[in-house]
Amino acid sequence: MKFSDYKYKRPDYEKTKADFIHLIEQIETSKDLIEQLELIQKINKIRNSIDTMSNLSHIRHTINTEDPFYNEEKDYWDNMGPMYHELDTLFYKALILHPDKDNMKNHLGEQLFKLMENSLKSFSAEIIPDLQEENKEISKYVKLLASAKIIFEGKERNLSGMTPFLLSKDRSTRKRAQEAKYLFFLQNESEFDEIFNNLVLIRDRIAKKLGYKDFIELGYIRMNRIDYSSEMVANFRKQVQEEIVPVATSLYKKQAKRLNLDNLSYYDEKFEFNSGNATPKGDTDWIIDQGKKMYHEMSLETSEFIDFMINNDLMDLTTKKGKAGGGYCTFIADYKSPFIFSNFNGTSGDIDVLTHEAGHAFQVYRSKWIEIPELLWATYESSEIHSMSMEFFTWDWMENFFREDTQKYFYTHLGGAIKFIPYGVLVDEFQHEVYKNPNLTPQERKEVWRKLEKIYKPHSDYSENPFLENGGWWIQQAHIFEVPFYYIDYTLAQVCALQFWKKMRINRNEAWIDYINLCNIGGTKSFLNLLKHANLISPFENNCIKNILDPVKNYLKNIDDSSL
Numbered sequence: 259m260k261f262s263d264y265k266y267k268r269p270d271y272e273k274t275k276a277d278f279i280h281l282i283e284q285i286e287t288s289k290d291l292i293e294q295l296e297l298i299q300k301i302n303k304i305r306n307s308i309d310t311m312s313n314l315s316h317i318r319h320t321i322n323t324e325d326p327f328y329n330e331e332k333d334y335w336d337n338m339g340p341m342y343h344e345l346d347t348l349f350y351k352a353l354i355l356h357p358d359k360d361n362m363k364n365h366l367g368e369q370l371f372k373l374m375e376n377s378l379k380s381f382s383a384e385i386i387p388d389l390q391e392e393n394k395e396i397s398k399y400v401k402l403l404a405s406a407k408i409i410f411e412g413k414e415r416n417l418s419g420m421t422p423f424l425l426s427k428d429r430s431t432r433k434r435a436q437e438a439k440y441l442f443f444l445q446n447e448s449e450f451d452e453i454f455n456n457l458v459l460i461r462d463r464i465a466k467k468l469g470y471k472d473f474i475e476l477g478y479i480r481m482n483r484i485d486y487s488s489e490m491v492a493n494f495r496k497q498v499q500e501e502i503v504p505v506a507t508s509l510y511k512k513q514a515k516r517l518n519l520d521n522l523s524y525y526d527e528k529f530e531f532n533s534g535n536a537t538p539k540g541d542t543d544w545i546i547d548q549g550k551k552m553y554h555e556m557s558l559e560t561s562e563f564i565d566f567m568i569n570n571d572l573m574d575l576t577t578k579k580g581k582a583g584g585g586y587c588t589f590i591a592d593y594k595s596p597f598i599f600s601n602f603n604g605t606s607g608d609i610d611v612l613t614h615e616a617g618h619a620f621q622v623y624r625s626k627w628i629e630i631p632e633l634l635w636a637t638y639e640s641s642e643i644h645s646m647s648m649e650f651f652t653w654d655w656m657e658n659f660f661r662e663d664t665q666k667y668f669y670t671h672l673g674g675a676i677k678f679i680p681y682g683v684l685v686d687e688f689q690h691e692v693y694k695n696p697n698l699t700p701q702e703r704k705e706v707w708r709k710l711e712k713i714y715k716p717h718s719d720y721s722e723n724p725f726l727e728n729g730g731w732w733i734q735q736a737h738i739f740e741v742p743f744y745y746i747d748y749t750l751a752q753v754c755a756l757q758f759w760k761k762m763r764i765n766r767n768e769a770w771i772d773y774i775n776l777c778n779i780g781g782t783k784s785f786l787n788l789l790k791h792a793n794l795i796s797p798f799e800n801n802c803i804k805n806i807l808d809p810v811k812n813y814l815k816n817i818d819d820s821s822l
């Protein structure tokens with residue numbers, strides 16, 4: 259069935275609620291495990307159907323934000339989302355407080371119960387007004403970013419419209435483009451400061467109302483960090499500082515040499531080659547064709563997957579009038595269909611959609627047998643392993659996309675992974691400092707950022723930009739405002755994806771089997787247990803980073819980057 263035939267119907271909340279409560283009451287009084295599991299299955303069916311409708315509405319709204327029908331449906335879901343969520347909470351409570359909880363746990367798995375407990379631990383009716391306030395501040399931030407009107411080269415542009423100029427081959431254009439961009443942040447600095455200050459204070463207040471020492475504790479619960487602590491994360495950051503930062507610094511030094519510069523300035527950091535960064539050599543249809551060919555050749559599993567995606571129209575990739583920005587991958591439960599949304603723009607980012615987002619989609623396609631919605635996707639740090647590893651599994655086909663730029667692509671992809679990890683842990687440590695000391699002033703927070711930046715990105719040269727020198731860089735990092743403590747996830751996942759990269763170069767078949775096994779079980783286990791299942795070493799183990807770093811260094815050393 260094609261995506262356009264997937265049927266949307268707004269659910270009836272009152273009826274759903276009545277059915278839901280009726281089933282919950284039956285669970286509460288049931289003394290028979292088989293019966294309890296059947297009732298749970300019925301509730302999950304309802305929940306999946308609600309999720310299907312909410313998702314279909316969201317997808318169709320983002321494909322055409324001017325469609326009046328789905329505009330109205332969006333308002334409905336914005337409004338009713340929390341009400342439906344409340345029903346989930348009732349279900350969680352019924353299971354957690356049930357006298358036969360342990361029996362149920364044996365059948366449904368430990369992970370589900372941990373997730374449900376976290377959901378209850380991070381919520382109480384008392385904090386609803388605070389949560390609403392938090393959402394309001396986040397919306398203000400999103401709006402403020404979107405309001406950017408940057409006059410550059412005689413035209414008004416938004417932040418993403420500046421990207422081509424920020425990567426220009428002409429150094430003075432790059433510099434002027436960055437200055438124009440940061441002028442927007444400088445002009446709005448006090449507003450950004452106020453929003454973030456409010457967010458920190460609201461979150462601290464919520465944490466304390468719920469009985470936590472600070473927001474760090476609650477932040478870990480919200481992010482479902484089930485089997486690792488802030489101490490383990492701190493130890494991981496220490497390893498990054500000792501092992502990866504020196505390698506990243508040497509990569510930036512090589513980059514400066516390659517670009518014939520004495521020293522990289524902040525506006526040179528993303529500019530890799532004087533001849534320009536790697537780009538795909540064809541239009542959208544050509545890219546999709548190449549992607550189809552690639553997944554057909556890769557394995558039986560990916561072949562089946564890509565045919566399903568293409569035959570059912572489950573990818574919307576081209577930019578169109580009225581289409582929302584950005585990209586995402588989601589899952590339509592009742593049709594057991596992943597969906598990929600993107601806006602192709604002619605950069606190597608288009609290929610990332612077919613490797614990274616398709617990696618997410620492939621995972622949910624493999625784990626579509628899971629009927630418990632909480633367990634279909636893994637928690638964030640684990641989910642990014644599926645996508646980031648697929649980026650490496652597709653390497654053998656990159657020549658089809660990049661032709662003469664293929665070596666550039668490999669060098670940037672692998673080198674970029676190493677350069678990214680220190681930045682990722684910097685974002686994480688900054689957030690720990692901020693929420694440990696919620697009463698810092700905005701200026702003190704910037705000083706913390708700049709101090710940490712000197713540890714994790716010692717090469718950064720902001721001497722020509724007072725806004726950045728004063729510690730303002732992080733204001734553009736949306737995760738810091740929107741989803742606190744979301745970021746270390748990418749670095750943990752990257753370290754795991756690099757293990758797959760290493761393994762596939764020794765024995766591709768073995769690596770692929772581990773990867774498929776990981777995708778097959780979705781989110782039925784916690785992060786560290788998923789790693790065991792896929793024969794991966796935990797990034798928290800002391801030798802893990804060292805283990806992947808040596809082959810990466812060797813690989814990069816053997817590419818003559820000066821010729822690219």
Ligand SMILES: [Zn+2]
Nearest residue numbers: 614618642645
């Ligand atoms: Zn991702």
